Amino acid sequence: MARTLYYYCAPEQSESRRREFSQLMAAAQAALATGQAALWQLQALSGAADYEALLAATALAAKGKAPADAPILAPDDVLLELGVGAVGVGLRLGALSQFKPLVIDFEQVAVRQRLLRGGRQKEAVARAVMQGLADGALVFDATAGLGRESMILAHAGAQVLAFERQLPIWCLLSDGLLRAGRSRFYPFPVPTLHALGTIRDYSGSARPEVIYYDPMFPERGGSAQVKKDMHLFQAVIGADRDTEDFVQAALALATKRVVVKRPDYAPPVAFADIKPAYSVDGGQCRFDCYQP
Numbered sequence: 001m002a003r004t005l006y007y008y009c010a011p012e013q014s015e016s017r018r019r020e021f022s023q024l025m026a027a028a029q030a031a032l033a034t035g036q037a038a039l040w041q042l043q044a045l046s047g048a049a050d051y052e053a054l055l056a057a058t059a060l061a062a063k064g065k066a067p068a069d070a071p072i073l074a075p076d077d078v079l080l081e082l083g084v085g086a087v088g089v090g091l092r093l094g095a096l097s098q099f100k101p102l103v104i105d106f107e108q109v110a111v112r113q114r115l116l117r118g119g120r121q122k123e124a125v126a127r128a129v130m131q132g133l134a135d136g137a138l139v140f141d142a143t144a145g146l147g148r149e150s151m152i153l154a155h156a157g158a159q160v161l162a163f164e165r166q167l168p169i170w171c172l173l174s175d176g177l178l179r180a181g182r183s184r185f186y187p188f189p190v191p192t193l194h195a196l197g198t199i200r201d202y203s204g205s206a207r208p209e210v211i212y213y214d215p216m217f218p219e220r221g222g223s224a225q226v227k228k229d230m231h232l233f234q235a236v237i238g239a240d241r242d243t244e245d246f247v248q249a250a251l252a253l254a255t256k257r258v259v260v261k262r263p264d265y266a267p268p269v270a271f272a273d274i275k276p277a278y279s280v281d282g283g284q285c286r287f288d289c290y291q292p
């Protein structure tokens with residue numbers, strides 16, 4: 001059964017932000033026509049009263065006290081909101097509705113310090129992906145997620161085309177990159193987000209030199225230690241279980257290299273005669289590099 005994605009924009013937001021929010025939701029609606037229709041249905045919340053009632057009833061439902069006929073966010077449903085005073089579009093999940101919304105904000109001090117301190121040498125992902133590439137090389141981030149590594153690669157000089165197949169995350173990232181693109185902190189071309197989907201949907205003629213692939217790996221227990229926003233992100237997505245297929249698709253498309261991120265305790269993706277040529281150590285993770 002389709003999950004519901006509710007959406008709401010506060011009338012207090014500026015006219016231009018409200019317009020951007022409606023454009024985003026129009027793009028999400030268009031994406032449903034391209035294969036996500038079975039997964040999601042969109043539902044607008046027309047006013048602050050509906051928005052507040054939905055959150056209040058969902059909170060009561062979590063305590064087993066919701067009025068029978070009140071609309072609530074089911075555990076799998078999500079709410080995308082541009083609330084009063086919010087810097088960006090936020091995401092809530094029914095099952096974790098008590099969490100404050102997850103927003104992608106590349107301008108936050110801690111986030112931008114991490115993104116900008118790196119360059120090619122400091123960040124292992126940039127070393128693995130950018131080795132031997134000239135500035136402006138076309139790199140696909142096949143699994144954009146919250147966009148942090150896409151931004152690191154863009155800062156390291158890549159022209160990044162990012163892919164994301166989960167509709168709520170795609171909406172969040174689309175808004176995050178839009179704001180990053182006009183931020184004074186990022187005076188370089190920020191990643192471009194492809195239409196919702198995977199590298200299989202790419203129909204351009206330019207082939208990427210490198211494809212970076214960072215699927216969601218099943219958690220090894222102890223999720224209480226995962227930070228709240230990562231916990232929410234993981235709960236929206238679940239694990240990605242089609243890694244071999246995508247490594248193969250990436251190897252058919254990249255001209256120089258496919259880089260796969262794995263936790264340090266996990267074996268490399270290896271099947272048939274495909275195995276990594278070498279790896280770059282990333283501390284708690286590893287970047288396995290495959291040559292087409």
Ligand SMILES: C[S@@+](CC[C@H](N)C(=O)[O-])C[C@H]1O[C@@H](n2cnc3c(N)ncnc32)[C@H](O)[C@@H]1O
Binds near residue numbers: 197
């Ligand atoms: C572990 S997260 C990536 C985190 C990302 N590297 C970052 O810096 O935020 C994996 C993300 O890739 C998406 N994803 C997984 N497999 C995908 C695929 N084959 N095509 C497009 N997106 C995919 C998931 O929905 C999820 O958002």
